[in-house]
Amino acid sequence: MMHDDEWIAVSHANCEHVAGPFYHGTRADLSVGDLLTAGFTSNYDERVVMNHVYFTAMAKGAGLAAEMARGAGRPRVYVVAPTGAFEDDPNVTNKKFRGNPTRSYRSALPLKVMGELDSWEPYDEEFIAELRRRVEEGMGEIIN
Template identity: 80%
Template sequence: MHEEDWIPVSVENCGQVRGPFYHGTRADLSVGDMLKAGFTSNYDESVVMNHVYFTSLPKGAGLAAELALGAGRPRVYVVAPTGAFEDDPNVTNKKFPGNPTRSYRSAQPLRIVGELESWELYDPEFILELRRRVQAGMGEIIN
């Protein structure tokens, strides 16, 4: 898709976007649990999140899970938005034209409807470099 063909996803037109959707974390959650805004970031415990973030790309959610803080294993959950959502403005048109990462955010909860057992992994060196950048205060690349 060319940038000029891209139609931004907003809370008004989010119904045009079909899942499945995924959320990556290290938290041990169950089907039926709700992911809600108002909790600390997966990447910086000093930041309270106003939105819950998700993607329609399993590999992207896997990257988020790999980078997340915590002792648990990386997990990718299949999630269903319970309300309106929009393109993640942290990556959409700031870092990448359009929304090639297929990243979204919602102020409304996401319901966990399943868990992926496997997904395409990134190169371990890439993960380490991103983790270093996040720890060095460049968390805006993924938050």
Template identity: 80%
Template sequence: MHDDEWVPVTSENCDRVDGPFYHGTRADLSVGDLLTAGFTSNYDGRVVMNHVYFTTVPKGAGLAAEMSRGEGRPRVYVVTPIAAFEDDPNVTNKKFRGNPTRSYRSGLPLRIVGELESWEPYEVEFVLELRRRVEGGMGEIIN
């Protein structure tokens, strides 16, 4: 599919998106666990999340894991949505047409089906700068 053929992913057509899907965090979880909405954001403890976010891009999930608060090591889990999902409106059509980060969200849980042992990381300087921007409330996460 070419960029000019991009069709937004909605709960009605999400079955056309092929996985695998990934979620990055510092939480120590196990296969079979469910990731659910209703907890504080990995990035801002003042925000309670209404959705669980995920991507088809391991590097993007790795960045999310690096950016998350907490003491654990960054982890990238392989996940399966148990219900419909949609494009992540926080990144879709913000800087680039469509959803080039292949980021999605669901109001219902994601099931952990595995964990990646490694993924292509971003440069340390990029992660530190992005963290400074997010903590300062003046940046947007880009992939």
């Protein structure tokens, strides 16, 4: 477990100190070797075009992202490798807790699919339903 005084912010200049494996959750059907790139619509809101590709070093977190993603496909968690520099995900870093406890990152450069997990530790269905409700409410606030 990392202590507060041990946290080092991850930036494009120093991301090499972050060890994987890394994961990306989605409902898309991907293959080994595929590249996940920015410039496509969000997994959560079709009105938003993403400037970054998001990933995490926690399989459970990627599983939650897969559960939350729009689409008809089944939730999937892929093992991914960044093809270049990345940084802490500013949407979660230092928001409620110091540092990046979710080990979430983003990159403007592609992520390469290295494989797919067969299973991961799931979140409780009630938690997922509540989170979906909050996301939907939040999207309405952004538009209105």
